[in-house]
Amino acid sequence: xxxxxxxxxxxxxxxxxxxxxxxxxxxxxxxxxxxxxxxxxxxxxxxxxxxxxxxxxxxxxxxxxxxxxxxxxxxxxxxxxxxxxxxxxxxxxxxxxxxxxxxxxxxxxxxxxxxxxxxxxxxxxxxxxxxxxxxxxxx
Amino acid sequence: xxxxxxxxxxxxxxxxxxxxxxxxxxxxxxxxxxxxxxxxxxxxxxxxxxxxxxxxxxxxxxxxxxxxxxxxxxxxxxxxxxxxxxxxxxxxxxxxxxxxxxxxxxxxxxxxxxxxxxxxxxxxxxxxxxxxxxxxxxxxxxxxxxxxxxxxxxxxxxxxxxxxxxxxxxxxxxxxxxxxxxxxxxxxxxxxxxxxxxxxxxxxxxxxxxxxxxxxxxxxxxxxxxxxxxxxxxxxxxxxxxxxxxxxxxxxxxxxxxxxxxxxxxxxxxxxxxxxxxxxxxxxxxxxxxxxxxxxxxxxxxxxxxxxxxxxxxxxxxx
Numbered sequence: 001x002x003x004x005x006x007x008x009x010x011x012x013x014x015x016x017x018x019x020x021x022x023x024x025x026x027x028x029x030x031x032x033x034x035x036x037x038x039x040x041x042x043x044x045x046x047x048x049x050x051x052x053x054x055x056x057x058x059x060x061x062x063x064x065x066x067x068x069x070x071x072x073x074x075x076x077x078x079x080x081x082x083x084x085x086x087x088x089x090x091x092x093x094x095x096x097x098x099x100x101x102x103x104x105x106x107x108x109x110x111x112x113x114x115x116x117x118x119x120x121x122x123x124x125x126x127x128x129x130x131x132x133x134x135x136x137x138x139x
Numbered sequence: 140x141x142x143x144x145x146x147x148x149x150x151x152x153x154x155x156x157x158x159x160x161x162x163x164x165x166x167x168x169x170x171x172x173x174x175x176x177x178x179x180x181x182x183x184x185x186x187x188x189x190x191x192x193x194x195x196x197x198x199x200x201x202x203x204x205x206x207x208x209x210x211x212x213x214x215x216x217x218x219x220x221x222x223x224x225x226x227x228x229x230x231x232x233x234x235x236x237x238x239x240x241x242x243x244x245x246x247x248x249x250x251x252x253x254x255x256x257x258x259x260x261x262x263x264x265x266x267x268x269x270x271x272x273x274x275x276x277x278x279x280x281x282x283x284x285x286x287x288x289x290x291x292x293x294x295x296x297x298x299x300x301x302x303x304x305x306x307x308x309x310x311x312x313x314x315x316x317x318x319x320x321x322x323x324x325x326x327x328x329x330x331x332x333x334x335x336x337x338x339x340x341x342x343x344x345x346x347x348x349x350x351x352x353x354x355x356x357x358x359x360x361x362x363x364x365x366x367x368x369x370x371x372x373x374x375x376x377x378x379x380x381x382x383x384x385x386x387x388x389x390x391x392x393x394x395x396x397x398x399x400x401x402x403x404x405x406x407x408x409x410x411x412x413x414x415x416x417x418x419x420x421x422x423x424x425x426x427x428x429x430x431x432x433x434x435x436x437x438x439x440x441x442x443x444x445x446x447x448x449x450x451x452x453x454x455x456x457x458x
Contacts, residue, residue: 008170010260032236035229035232035234035236036229036232036234037232037234038229038232040234040237040258041235041236042237042240042256043237043241051248052247058162059253060162060237060240060256061163061166
């Protein structure tokens with residue numbers, strides 16, 4: 001939203017891992033790639049509750065949220081983040097996701113509003129391009 | 140005179156405690172969006188109440204962890220706390236990873252804390268160009284205390300003194316011998332020294348060296364920087380750290396130094412604003428005005444020296 005009026009300003013993106021999942025290598029690789037594309041990446045790291053993620057997104061005024069989950073709890077956690085975003089009136093911030101997410105779950109997640117889902121083997125270039133597009137477009 | 144009808148919406152949102160309005164106005168200020176200026180003007184009269192405390196020191200000494208450890212005791216005192224954490228921007232991509240937030244544990248639903256990460260965006264000195272303005276926004280929002288964390292600082296990163304009324308310089312054991320602490324720069328701006336990671340061996344030696352440094356000052360009067368040791372690993376020293384900060388703040392009030400310090404900081408800030416504007420105008424004029432562009436050609440050809448060219452540019456600048 002903000003970026004529509006200030007196209008030259010850096011995109012701000014929150015990268016967070018909800019729930020009990022210790023695997024943060026993927027999230028760090030994404031954070032680094034987004035940084036190298038010129039974004040300001042607020043790296044919230046491991047074991048975040050959906051509530052904290054939403055609060056961080058508000059305080060940091062991010063243009064985009066990236067969620068990572070490799071524990072299998074994505075169908076419980078991601079919809080919860082989306083619900084809370086709407087509840088706190090920031091449902092306009094686009095959310096994308098990555099992790100070990102079966103195709104049918106990815107489909108279901110896209111249906112409820114996750115803008116893109118990336119699994120293992122996704123190209124960093126594609127992730128960065130998608131993130132840029134989502135941040136500039138808003139939800 | 141600042142009736143709420145005349146206030147821009149963004150400013151009104153900040154005064155009303157709207158967290159998203161505050162967050163968005165901070166972004167606009169960071170992005171130098173001219174549309175933020177009317178809000179900043181409208182809010183200025185509501186600032187000046189919050190105490191701004193700076194935390195600086197080399198990377199990895201535990202600045203974020205110390206700030207995190209102070210949040211709980213400050214909230215228990217009923218103080219509302221804003222945190223501004225600055226991390227570096229890449230000189231290559233302009234991007235950054237803002238990772239201070241990861242250290243900060245939040246009590247769910249506690250609206251008395253607001254944490255904002257800032258990228259330095261090419262500004263040197265340890266803070267971002269907009270950090271002071273962001274502290275004022277926290278002030279207008281109703282925060283009692285604003286804790287500012289600088290980027291991991293080197294010896295010359297002393298700009299936190301233009302932001303905070305109390306600067307805490309955080310160090311750890313084994314950073315160097317006592318001669319390091321005699322050097323100019325970072326060590327000179329400390330109102331409080333904190334040797335963090337006091338659970339590690341060598342903290343007592345570091346604190347003793349700093350104590351001796353403080354004692355070397357010939358001045359018989361004036362504030363003598365406090366030296367405390369602390370450990371976020373075991374919680375030691377956090378109360379003494381905050382007491383030392385409060386003691387310095389009380390000293391500023393007792394000796395009528397607060398207004399003088401604020402006056403000096405505002406003077407530097409306002410001169411900085413004008414310099415930035417004049418600098419931008421001059422750069423644009425050099426690009427646009429063929430006569431001034433010719434001046435550069437003369438310097439390149441060694442027919443004119445840079446000092447004379449600077450004199451002429453300053454004299455003949457567009458107004």
